[in-house]
Amino acid sequence: MERLMTLFSYASQTDIWAAVVALLTAGAEHVFSLVVFRCPCSPDLNFVYGLSFLLVPALALLLLGYILNKKTWILLTGTCRIWSCDWVTANMTALLYISNFALVAPSSWIAVALLSGNYFECAMAGTNVSSSYGSHLCEDTSDVEQCQRELFRFPCGKGSGVSEADRNQVMLILKAHSQILGWLLIASIMLFNLLLICLGRCTSPISYLQLKFWRTYTKEENSLLNSRIVEHARKLAGRNLNSFFTDTPLKPFRSPLLICGRRSA
Amino acid sequence: MERLMTLFSYASQTDIWAAVVALLTAGAEHVFSLVVFRCPCSPDLNFVYGLSFLLVPALALLLLGYILNKKTWILLTGTCRIWSCDWVTANMTALLYISNFALVAPSSWIAVALLSGNYFECAMAGTNVSSSYGSHLCEDTSDVEQCQRELFRFPCGKGSGVSEADRNQVMLILKAHSQILGWLLIASIMLFNLLLICLGRCTSPISYLQLKFWRTYTKEENSLLNSRIVEHARKLAGRNLNSFFTDTPLKPFRSPLLICGRRSA
Amino acid sequence: MERLMTLFSYASQTDIWAAVVALLTAGAEHVFSLVVFRCPCSPDLNFVYGLSFLLVPALALLLLGYILNKKTWILLTGTCRIWSCDWVTANMTALLYISNFALVAPSSWIAVALLSGNYFECAMAGTNVSSSYGSHLCEDTSDVEQCQRELFRFPCGKGSGVSEADRNQVMLILKAHSQILGWLLIASIMLFNLLLICLGRCTSPISYLQLKFWRTYTKEENSLLNSRIVEHARKLAGRNLNSFFTDTPLKPFRSPLLICGRRSA
Numbered sequence: 193m194e195r196l197m198t199l200f201s202y203a204s205q206t207d208i209w210a211a212v213v214a215l216l217t218a219g220a221e222h223v224f225s226l227v228v229f230r231c232p233c234s235p236d237l238n239f240v241y242g243l244s245f246l247l248v249p250a251l252a253l254l255l256l257g258y259i260l261n262k263k264t265w266i267l268l269t270g271t272c273r274i275w276s277c278d279w280v281t282a283n284m285t286a287l288l289y290i291s292n293f294a295l296v297a298p299s300s301w302i303a304v305a306l307l308s309g310n311y312f313e314c315a316m317a318g319t320n321v322s323s324s325y326g327s328h329l330c331e332d333t334s335d336v337e338q339c340q341r342e343l344f345r346f347p348c349g350k351g352s353g354v355s356e357a358d359r360n361q362v363m364l365i366l367k368a369h370s371q372i373l374g375w376l377l378i379a380s381i382m383l384f385n386l387l388l389i390c391l392g393r394c395t396s397p398i399s400y401l402q403l404k405f406w407r408t409y410t411k412e413e414n415s416l417l418n419s420r421i422v423e424h425a426r427k428l429a430g431r432n433l434n435s436f437f438t439d440t441p442l443k444p445f446r447s448p449l450l451i452c453g454r455r456s457a
Numbered sequence: 458m459e460r461l462m463t464l465f466s467y468a469s470q471t472d473i474w475a476a477v478v479a480l481l482t483a484g485a486e487h488v489f490s491l492v493v494f495r496c497p498c499s500p501d502l503n504f505v506y507g508l509s510f511l512l513v514p515a516l517a518l519l520l521l522g523y524i525l526n527k528k529t530w531i532l533l534t535g536t537c538r539i540w541s542c543d544w545v546t547a548n549m550t551a552l553l554y555i556s557n558f559a560l561v562a563p564s565s566w567i568a569v570a571l572l573s574g575n576y577f578e579c580a581m582a583g584t585n586v587s588s589s590y591g592s593h594l595c596e597d598t599s600d601v602e603q604c605q606r607e608l609f610r611f612p613c614g615k616g617s618g619v620s621e622a623d624r625n626q627v628m629l630i631l632k633a634h635s636q637i638l639g640w641l642l643i644a645s646i647m648l649f650n651l652l653l654i655c656l657g658r659c660t661s662p663i664s665y666l667q668l669k670f671w672r673t674y675t676k677e678e679n680s681l682l683n684s685r686i687v688e689h690a691r692k693l694a695g696r697n698l699n700s701f702f703t704d705t706p707l708k709p710f711r712s713p714l715l716i717c718g719r720r721s722a
Numbered sequence: 723m724e725r726l727m728t729l730f731s732y733a734s735q736t737d738i739w740a741a742v743v744a745l746l747t748a749g750a751e752h753v754f755s756l757v758v759f760r761c762p763c764s765p766d767l768n769f770v771y772g773l774s775f776l777l778v779p780a781l782a783l784l785l786l787g788y789i790l791n792k793k794t795w796i797l798l799t800g801t802c803r804i805w806s807c808d809w810v811t812a813n814m815t816a817l818l819y820i821s822n823f824a825l826v827a828p829s830s831w832i833a834v835a836l837l838s839g840n841y842f843e844c845a846m847a848g849t850n851v852s853s854s855y856g857s858h859l860c861e862d863t864s865d866v867e868q869c870q871r872e873l874f875r876f877p878c879g880k881g882s883g884v885s886e887a888d889r890n891q892v893m894l895i896l897k898a899h900s901q902i903l904g905w906l907l908i909a910s911i912m913l914f915n916l917l918l919i920c921l922g923r924c925t926s927p928i929s930y931l932q933l934k935f936w937r938t939y940t941k942e943e944n945s946l947l948n949s950r951i952v953e954h955a956r957k958l959a960g961r962n963l964n965s966f967f968t969d970t971p972l973k974p975f976r977s978p979l980l981i982c983g984r985r986s987a
Contacts (some may be wrong), residue, residue, distance in 0.1 A: 207525060307493055332499065361498070364613070368497035368506045375513040382520040389524060393534045400534040405686050405714040412687070413694035420698060448701055472790065531771065572758055626763070629878070633762035633771045640778040647785040652788060658799045665799040670951050670979040677952070679958040685967060713966055 210296045215427045217253065217300040221308070224249070231314035233348040242315025248306050250298035257294030264290050292388065299381050306374030309367040316366055329365055333358040382452070424449055475558065479565040482518065486569045489514070496579035498613040505552065507580025513572050522559030529555050559652065564646050571639030574632040579612045581631055583586035594630055599624040688712060740823065740918045744830040747783065751834045754779075763878040767869070772845025776835050776972035780828035787824030794820050821849060822918070829911050836904030841898040846896055859895055863888040 198375050224245070232241050258264050267286050271279065280287075323340075330339035338353045339362065346359050385444060396403065424447050435442045469617075489510070497506055523529050532551050536544065570576050581590060588605075595604035603618045604627065611624050661668065690711050700707045728746050754775070762771055786850065788794050801809065810817075835841050848856060853870075860869035868883045874895075876889050926933060954977050965972045 235635075284488060364495060364497040365499050365502060367495055368502045371493065372502075372506060372509050375509045378517050382517045382524075386520045386524055389530075393530055394536055398533045398535065400531045401682075401686075402714055403534060405690060408686050409690040409694060411469050412690045413698065416691075416694050416698050422700060424702075427541070448704060473898055521949045522773060572977075624858045625857055629760060629762040630767060631762050633764070633767045633829050634762055636758065637771060637774050638773045640782075643782050644778050644785075647782045651785045651789050654795075655798060658795050659801055663800060666947075666951075668799060670955060673951050674955040677955045678963065681956075681963050689967075713969060 206293070208294070213296050214300040217297045218304045219305040221249075222299055225305070225308055225310050229310055229314075231310075231317075231318075231343050231347040235318060235344045238318030238344050238347075239315050240318075242311045242313070242318070246302060246311040246315065250301045251296035253301055254294055257297055258290065259288055261294060277301040288388070291386070299377070303374050303378050303381075306370050306377060310347075310376075312370035312373070313363060313366045316369070317344050317347050329362050332361065421449070471558065475561045478562050482562045482565040483569045486514075486566055486573070490570070490573050490575050492500070494575055494579075496582075496612040497576070498582075498610050500583060500609045503583030503612075504580050505583075505607050507576045507578070507583070511580065513574040514561060517565045518562040519559055522562055523555070526555055526559060553653070564642070568643050568646070569641050571635050571642060571682055574635040575612075577635035577638070578628060578631045580610050581634070582609050594627050595625065661714075686714070736823065740826045747827045747830040748834045751779075751831055751838070755835070755838050759840055759844075759846075761840070761877040763847075763875050765848060765874045766846030768874050768877075769845050770848075770849070772841045773845070776832060776841040776845065780831045783827035783831055784824055787827055788820070791820055791824060818918070822915070825911075829907070833904050833908050833911075836900050836907060839900035840877075841903075842900035842903070843893065843896045845873050846899070847877050859892050862891065893978050937974050951979070 220318065220343040229245055232238060263286065267283055267290070316329075321433070326340050327342050332338045334355065335353070335358075339358060342354050343362070346354075346363055349359075398406075428445055428447070431443060431445055434440075465515075492509055528551065532548060532555070572721060581594075591605050591608050592601070595601045595608065596605040599620065600618070600623075604623060607619050608627070611628055663671075693710055695713070696708060696710055699705075703721075759775055762768060794815065797813060797820070846859075856870050856873050857866070860866045860873065863869045865883070865888075869888060872884050873892070876884075878892055884892075928936075958975055958977070961973060961975055964970075964987065
C-alpha cells in the first residue's frame with residue numbers, strides 16, 4: 193500500500209487534479225443521462241434539447257474552470273488599465289495554460305456524453321434540422337418516407353408506421369455516429385495536448401533542471417508570501433483596533449502592500 | 458504475508474507500474490466492451506465503428522503515456538535549438554525506452570480487445586470493406602450469396618435469410634480470427650521486448666554490477682539534487698521577499714541554477 | 723497455523739516463487755478456458771486456434787520469465803564482445819538454471835490446459851490436419867465416413883449426421899488423450915528436474931556442507947555489496963553536486979565500480 197502511494201506521488205498535482213475532475217464529470221454525466229434526461233420526441237424540440245444537454249453543461253463547466261482557477265485572477269486583476277496587444281502576446285502562455293486546464297471538465301463531459309450517445313441520438317432525430325442527415329439515416333429502411341416523417345419519435349421507442357427492426361437499426365446508426373465522434377474528440381484532445389506541451393517544452397530557453405528550480409521557487413515564494421501577508425495584516429488590524437479602542441491617533445504603518453499600483457505576482 | 462511482500466519487492470518499480478497499467482487497461486476495455494459498445498450492423502459503419510473502438514483508445518493511451526512520462530520532458534525540454542540527427546542517434550536509447558513504456562497501455566488495450574473479439578467481429582462484418590474476406594467467411598454456409606449480403610447484420614443476432622447455425626458458424630470463425638491475432642500480438646510484443654532488452658544489455662560497455670551502481674547513483678543524485686533545489690529556492694525567495702517588504706536593494710545571489718543555458722539532467 | 727508457517731519457512735524463496743507462479747498460471751488458464759475460449763468448429767481453423775491457445779500463452783510466459791529474471795541480465799550484460807563457445811560451456815549451468823525457472827509458468831499452462839482438455843479437443847478435431855488421427859478416433863463409431871467428415875463440429879456440440887452417443891464417445895476419447903498427455907508432461911517435467919538436480923549435485927566436487935556454505939556466502943556477499951554500492955553512489959553524488967553548486971573543480975574519486983571493463987557478478 194505504501195509502495196503504491198510512493199508510485200502515486202510521482203504524478204504531479206495538476207495531473208491528479210485533472211484526473212479527479214475528469215472522473216467526477218464522467219460520473220455526473222452518467223447520473224444526468226439516467227435521471228434527468230428525457231428526450232421530448234417532438235420535431236421542433238429534439239435538436240435544441242439534445243444539444244443543450246450536450247453543450248450547455250460543458251460551457252458551464254468551462255466557465256467554472258476559469259472562475260475557480262486562481263491563476264486566472266492572478267493574471268487578470270487590474271489589467272483593464274494596461275490591456276493591449278502587447279499584454280496578450282506576453283501572457284499568451286499563461287492564458288493557454290489556464291484554458292487548457294479549464295477545458296478538462298467540459299471536454300470530458302462532451303466526450304462521455306458522445307460515448308453514451310443519448311443526447312446525440314435525441315438531437316439528431318429532430319427532423320426539421322437534419323433533413324439530409326435524416327434521409328441518410330433512413331436510406332436502408334423499408335419505407336424511407338415514413339421513416340423520415342417518424343424519425344423524431346424513435347428515441348422514445350415509439351413510431352407507429354415503422355417496423356421495430358428498422359427503428360432499432362436507425363438508433364444503432366445514430367449511437368455509432370455519436371460514439372465515433374466521441375472517440376475522435378478524445379483522440380484529438382490528446383494529440384493537441386501532446387503537441388502543445390511538446391512545443392512549449394521544446395522552445396523553452398531553460399533546461400529541465402532550471403524549470404524544476406523555478407517551479408520550486410514559485411511554490412516557496414508563494415508560501416513565504418502568504419505567511420508575510422498574514423503577518424502584515426495581523427499587525428495592521430492590531431494597530432487599527434488598538435487606536436480605535438484606546439482612542440489614540442494611528443501610528444504610521446509602512447508596508448509595500450499598501451502602496452497603490454500594480455505588481456505582477 | 459511479510460514474506461510475500463519481500464518477494465514482491467524484488468520486482469523493479471517500472472515492472473510494477475507496467476503491470477498496474479496493463480491490468481487497469483484490461484479492466485477498462487472489459488467495461489467498454491460490455492457497456493458502451495453496440496455494433497451498428499450497418500454495411501457502411503461497421504468497419505469504421507469497430508476499428509475506432511479498437512484503435513482510437515489505444516492511440517489516446519499512447520499519447521497519454523508520452524504526456525505523463527517525466528522522462529519525455531527531461532529529454533525534450535529546450536531541444537528545439539539543438540535538434541539534429543546527432544541528437545536523435547545520441548538519445549535513441551532514451552526515446553526507445555520511453556516509447557516502450559508508453560506502449561504498455563495501448564498494446565494491452567488492443568490485445569485484450571482482440572481476445573474478447575467484439576470489436577474485430579463488428580469491424581470485419583462490414584461487407585463493403587472486406588469483400589474477399591466476407592466471401593472467405595461465407596464459403597462453408599449453405600447459401601453463400603445470401604450470407605455475404607447479410608453478413609453485416611450477424612453481430613446483432615439478426616439475419617433474415619440465413620439459418621441460425623450458419624450465422625453462429627460465421628461468428629465463431631470471426632471470433633477465432635480475432636483471438637488468433639490477439640495471441641500473435643501478445644507473443645510478438647513479448648519477443649520484441651526480450652530482443653530489445655537483450656540487445657541493449659549485450660552491447661553494454663559496462664558490467665551488471667556497474668550498471669547497478671549507476672542506477673543507484675542516479676537515484677541518490679536525484680534525491681540530493683531535489684533537496685538542494687528546495688534549499689536554493691527557499692533562500693532566493695526569502696531574499697527577494699525581504700527586499701520587497703523592507704524596500705532595500707537586492708543582495709547578489711549566486712546559483713548555477715540561474716545561469717542560462719542547457720545542462721542535461 | 724504456526725506449525726504450518728515453520729514448515730513453510732523451510733522452503734527456499736525460489737521454490738515459493740515457483741509455486742506462486744504455477745498457481746497463478748493455472749488460475750489464469752481456467753479463466754481463459756471458461757471465458758475467452760470458443761472453439762470455431764471450422765475444418766481449417768480448429769487446429770490453429772486450439773494450438774494457439776495451447777502454445778502461444780506458454781511462449782509469452784516463457785519470454786516473460788526470461789525478461790523478469792535478474793539472473794538473465796547478470797549473465798548477459800556486456801557479453802556481446804566475449805560471446806563464444808567457451809562462454810556458453812562455462813555458463814551452461816547458469817543458463818540451464820534460468821531456463822528451468824522460466825519454464826515454470828509455461829509448463830504449468832500447458833499441463834493445466836491439457837488436463838482440462840478444451841484446447842486439445844478443439845485442435846485435434848480439425849480434420850484437415852489430423853486425418854489419420856481422425857480415422858483412429860472414429861473407428862469405433864457406427865458410420866466412420868460420416869464421423870470423420872463431421873469431426874470438426876463435435877467440440878461445439880453439433881453434428882447432424884452422427885448419433886449423440888458416437889459424438890460423446892469421440893469427445894471422451896479426445897479428452898482422455900489430452901489428459902494422458904498432460905499427466906505425461908507433468909511426470910516428465912518432474913523427472914527431468916530430479917535428474918538435473920541429481921546430476922548437478924552428484925558431480926559436485928564439494929560436499930553438501932560446503933555447498934550450503936557457498937550459498938550463505940553468496941547471500942552475505944550480495945547484501946554487503948548492495949550496501950557498499952549505495953554508500954559509494956551517495957559519496958560520488960555528493961561530490962559531483964557540491965562541485966556543481968560551488969563551481970569548484972572535481973576532487974578525484976576512486977572506486978573499482980568506475981573502472982571500465984567487465985567483472986562477472
